[in-house]
Amino acid sequence: MQLNKVLKKKILIDKAFTIILICAMIIYLVPIISIIYETVSRGLPALNLDFFTKPIPTAGEEGGGIANAIQGTVISIALASLIGIPVGILSGIFLSEYRELKITSFIRFINEVFHGIPSIIIGLFSFVLISKRIGFSVLAASFSLALIMIPIVTIVTQESLKMVPATIREAAFSLGIPKWKTTIFIVLRGAWQGIVTGILLSIGRIIGESAPILVTMGFYRWWFSGLDRPVSNMALNIFIFAMSPFQNWVRLAWGTALVLLVLVLLLNIIPRLMMLRREVRYE
Amino acid sequence: MSDYKIIVENVSAGYNSNIVLRNINLKIPQRKITAIMGPSGSGKSTFLRILNRLHELTPGAWVKGRVILDGIDIYDRKVNPTLIRKKIGMVFQKPNPFPMMSIYDNVAIGLKLNGIKDKKTLDEIVRRSLEIVGLWDEVKGDLHRPGTMLSGGQQQRLCIARALAVNPEVILMDEPTSSLDPISSMTIESLVKKLAEDRTIVIVTHNVQQAIRLADYVAFFYLGELIEHGPAVEVFTNPKHELTLKFVKGAIG
Numbered sequence A: 001m002q003l004n005k006v007l008k009k010k011i012l013i014d015k016a017f018t019i020i021l022i023c024a025m026i027i028y029l030v031p032i033i034s035i036i037y038e039t040v041s042r043g044l045p046a047l048n049l050d051f052f053t054k055p056i057p058t059a060g061e062e063g064g065g066i067a068n069a070i071q072g073t074v075i076s077i078a079l080a081s082l083i084g085i086p087v088g089i090l091s092g093i094f095l096s097e098y099r100e101l102k103i104t105s106f107i108r109f110i111n112e113v114f115h116g117i118p119s120i121i122i123g124l125f126s127f128v129l130i131s132k133r134i135g136f137s138v139l140a141a142s143f144s145l146a147l148i149m150i151p152i153v154t155i156v157t158q159e160s161l162k163m164v165p166a167t168i169r170e171a172a173f174s175l176g177i178p179k180w181k182t183t184i185f186i187v188l189r190g191a192w193q194g195i196v197t198g199i200l201l202s203i204g205r206i207i208g209e210s211a212p213i214l215v216t217m218g219f220y221r222w223w224f225s226g227l228d229r230p231v232s233n234m235a236l237n238i239f240i241f242a243m244s245p246f247q248n249w250v251r252l253a254w255g256t257a258l259v260l261l262v263l264v265l266l267l268n269i270i271p272r273l274m275m276l277r278r279e280v281r282y283e
Numbered sequence B: 001m002s003d004y005k006i007i008v009e010n011v012s013a014g015y016n017s018n019i020v021l022r023n024i025n026l027k028i029p030q031r032k033i034t035a036i037m038g039p040s041g042s043g044k045s046t047f048l049r050i051l052n053r054l055h056e057l058t059p060g061a062w063v064k065g066r067v068i069l070d071g072i073d074i075y076d077r078k079v080n081p082t083l084i085r086k087k088i089g090m091v092f093q094k095p096n097p098f099p100m101m102s103i104y105d106n107v108a109i110g111l112k113l114n115g116i117k118d119k120k121t122l123d124e125i126v127r128r129s130l131e132i133v134g135l136w137d138e139v140k141g142d143l144h145r146p147g148t149m150l151s152g153g154q155q156q157r158l159c160i161a162r163a164l165a166v167n168p169e170v171i172l173m174d175e176p177t178s179s180l181d182p183i184s185s186m187t188i189e190s191l192v193k194k195l196a197e198d199r200t201i202v203i204v205t206h207n208v209q210q211a212i213r214l215a216d217y218v219a220f221f222y223l224g225e226l227i228e229h230g231p232a233v234e235v236f237t238n239p240k241h242e243l244t245l246k247f248v249k250g251a252i253g
């Protein structure tokens, strides 16, 4: 009798717990699915050839697209990558391959600090350092994006290099290959897929940043006209357009949101697929 | 020229406060196979890695004493370890072809990174190295495929070809067959014999039978000490030390 009661109670607790878990799942999934649903259903009608090829219309004007925002975003990300990727990879190499050097712990510290700073503060830093001197500019914006990128690329590079077994390095040394060549031509090569993954993830991160864009170059809806001038930016445009009273701009905001959503999803899925392939190959 | 390629004098070594090798003295004969035997943890790998200055790359590792290669103390301050390692190749316990690299590049990379660019020279050396290890006919159509795609035994032969390509005078092998199947092991063993015709081989092995089959000269390590060394025939038929006898009979190890 007693035992039966205990058992029943246990089963009840078990069931209750399962229900709580399911509820939590629902609370988590419903917003995600509705965000995706809403973005797709409102964004899709905005997408057509004009959307990708025509420049941003003036407030209240009909038609147009976001071509200059695409151009501006590509330029910002390219510039940010130009700084962020090499610096991130080099720092990652330092952290992984030159552990015995004193400066390593300093770099690690800087890296952790940067990784933890809210992007708006990085934006303000870039504003003070660059925008205040040469004005709101794509240079200042890209610099802040690079600062967001660097810690991510650094960490992923470091982790990928660590996954390359020590005997690979020793085999290279045993061929009389110096350490720096070993690192660049052999170890880095073995870690390349992991590093590309990190780069894609970091691009996925900065493509959606709007706060640092706002404070370093602000809203701008024309074509690129120099590094010391602003460019248009998709993520920031979503904010500006959506808040505006103009129906056409709101339409463009949803379209842009959908494009960004797809891009970010791709940037997150592609590395995962690459990882799967890598696991298969290494086995 | 002395008959000895490497002379080890009063070498002690360890990691941090641990002493792993105590006062080792050993002469390694030119163009012969020297087998390093001993139970697990006796310091065989450490000893081998001291010979090409890999040991010092392990954090906390230290060495004392002298290791003389062709009359030069390789631990002299003026000596560049990279140059030493060019003369002394190494083959590891587990096959370790370079990842994301073709079979061809695995063999050619040592030359390429040491400044040899001429395609014809590279092709020729790659081919010759793969021929020596008996891999050429098996892979000549697949030179562009990743080295990691080969079977374990083939990978180990690829690693030997990679070492051969830079033409080392000494080849160190740390239990090169212990992760392989018996047939691949036999292939590697006959290869080792062939290599010793014009190179000095130092091979670590757990396996007494393998040492009997291969070695011209034997050194037996136990708990960091060199217990006994000498020509293989003597050590195997008439060991002077009781521990050696026990090890050869399979009672320890």
Ligand SMILES: Nc1ncnc2c1ncn2[C@@H]1O[C@H](COP(=O)(O)OP(=O)(O)OP(=O)(O)O)[C@@H](O)[C@H]1O
Binding pocket: B015, B018, B020, B038, B039, B040, B041, B042, B043, B044, B045, B046, B047, B058, B206
């Ligand atoms: N990286 C290291 N750090 C600290 N101690 C180590 C390290 N490598 C080896 N040792 C210690 O040194 C001793 C000798 O190790 P070594 O690998 O040279 O032995 P071995 O004879 O090659 O053994 P095995 O037959 O198992 O390969 C062991 O006690 C081991 O614990």
Ligand SMILES: [Mg+2]
Binding pocket: B044, B045, B046, B174
């Ligand atoms: Mg060992």
